[in-house]
Amino acid sequence: MRILIVEDDHRLAASLRRSLMEARMAVDVVHDGEEAVAAGLTTPYDAIVLDVMLPVLDGFQVTRRLRDQRIESPILMLTARDSVDDRVAGLEAGADDYLVKPFALREVVARLRALTRRHVPNRKSDLRAGKVVLDTAAHSMTVDGKPVELTSKEFAILEYFLLNQGRLLTRGQILEHVWDYEFDGGRNLIEVYIGRLRSKLIQAGAGDPFVTVRGSGYRYSAVRG
Amino acid sequence: MRILIVEDDHRLAASLRRSLMEARMAVDVVHDGEEAVAAGLTTPYDAIVLDVMLPVLDGFQVTRRLRDQRIESPILMLTARDSVDDRVAGLEAGADDYLVKPFALREVVARLRALTRRHVPNRKSDLRAGKVVLDTAAHSMTVDGKPVELTSKEFAILEYFLLNQGRLLTRGQILEHVWDYEFDGGRNLIEVYIGRLRSKLIQAGAGDPFVTVRGSGYRYSAVRG
DNA sequence: CCTCCACGATCAGGATTCGCATGGCCGCAG
């Protein structure tokens, strides 16, 4: 699964790259429209994440040139404005989907998954860690087969940890993945949600899988049966 | 059940693909007429969804070329105009059915089912979930064997949920599946219909199978016993 | 070994968003 990111904001590009790599995608990054066309023409990407506002050539032009050359890689456009014009222009140029800035990184991952999902109708969407099972299609969790209620934020955070089991996740990573990348998180938002997840998981008999790493963040490690 | 989608609007193509995949069909997508002919000649599709307005070769030409080569896959044409000429031209070229844009995605699924039924004559048309039985051929519902009246929109929505039991469905998905893909849904249309379905199902003794996922959508899970 | 402090955990309250019920309007068909 090879993805091209076209984004001139280097900081956002780096965030995107890290997020997609966490989702086990191979990522290339370019920073202007000309490079984007060159890369798209020479490499068969499974999808292209394309900012609209770009130096040299904008996203519409890039899309059109690629489509003119019969490059049919799915294109996910990132648009700053929520103007209908932009949306229409992008889709007419040949984009497959679009996201309005600022977005949560998990949204990008989800859309890319949708765009690149080839005919595998019964793809399993379960994430597992010991007794804990997240059904990402149903947006539900079970522990030992028993359903446990989660709010959508709780679900999003737990999903992120399950996708990165054993890896340290900082508050910053969680914030920009679950909230949007501009969100100015309150002082202890993450702590509150980790606390809620802990109490729900413990109450459901799954123990406490979150390891606090003082000064850095948290790590999820499955509790053995 | 393998389907070829020929549609140059990438976003519509993506929506179509998702809908057909939800209906358990294997889907290939191409974006112009030339690719369509190539794909049609080399792969034995159970049906082809074919836009009329296409780059390189239009839908009529594609149809004619495929028919000339004795490709007999059923063809469902998508036409932007409601002109009789188009319809006649399409049918004369060898298409089997046609749909006028913009259409509801469920229409496409329904037509494809009809077109491919010949090959699978005894397909069951019942959808079940506990006491609830939808007869998709008769457009009627029974709960515990007792008939319950549904309007056509109510029926369409419930059918969609039964086809996707246990899966989270967003308002957007429901809108583009039941209404047409351009429909700009009012503020709380979906809520109103879910509300009606709930009250009818509860009144009929089927309990409330809809689970509200706040901030996301709804999930249908059959009520046991 | 003890103290202190910075960081994390917890709790409660308030703000906000979201969903639901109700009622009414509109357009079409009979």
Next chain:
DNA sequence: CTGCGGCCATGCGAATCCTGATCGTGGAGG
């Protein structure tokens, strides 16, 4: 003209989210 299905507007109630304050605790340094 009338009835029905489909759609929209409003207001209420509640789930959820976020904040600020307070409490707990691990660990470094003395």
